[in-house]
Amino acid sequence: MSTSLRSNPAVTAASLALVLLGTAIGLIFFFTPEDVDQGISQKIFYIHVPIALTAYACFGWGAWKALLHLWKRAPGADLESYVAIHQGVIFGALTLLTGSIWAKASWDHWWVWSSRQLVLFLVLFLFYAAYFMLRFSVEPGPARANLSAVYALFGVALIPVSFLAIRLAQDFVHPVVFKSSGPAMTGSMFATFCVAWAGMLALAATFYHVELAGKRLDTHVRELRALLERP
């Protein structure tokens, strides 16, 4: 890898996302078999589940950066946490949208309130959406950074609960694909799922690095303006 790629994580992530998602699309539509029960609509699984797992990963990364801010006072960790949670909310919204479409196709309902897995994910999404209301209700400074970090860390406790709710609640609505005995799918389906998930993670990494670079540029521009406008 050239030094230019090494020094620009956004370009690396975008290249990976392009290759992986392109491969995933090809595998989804030309390689994986159709599901016997759900037919072609089952292929929504290959974007819905990777998007959901990527949302969890973004929230987890945001919580990690929040911990680094509180524990080590790492410079820039607060901004990195904020951007990661922002990406998590975007992917969370995508999870709910694609999940609703798949729910309509499978169960003829856009949403099922009796499903604890669905409701817990919605709670997780709303919790992190409220992060921005909290953050922007406080003036910029150490207090805002600390408050946001604590909130992000509290939220991460909801992730395993949401992930495990499917098993804890004996919910018969949302399907269980990844069981303790292994994934309930063929080898080709699982391989395609893995490629799609890797592609989603690379896409999230691209969004993350681009947004982070944009926010840092914005900070520098504001600082430059303050310096130049000084009499």
Add this chain to the structure above:
Amino acid sequence: MSGGDYLAAAYLVFFLVVLAWVLIIALKLARLDRDLASLTALARRRREKAPGREEQEEQEEREEAPVG
């Protein structure tokens, strides 16, 4: 709607959200570009207003620089 229609809708939603994100980033970059252009113009105006002070500051920087 058939299963294929729902599949197309799900992938379309994903594609549109990604496009919307790209659009928002493009708008932010355009704003940053405008801000930088106005700051460059501001810096040029300040430099034109105080050319003597610029030369004095450069002379002071040369005198402060360590020798050897």
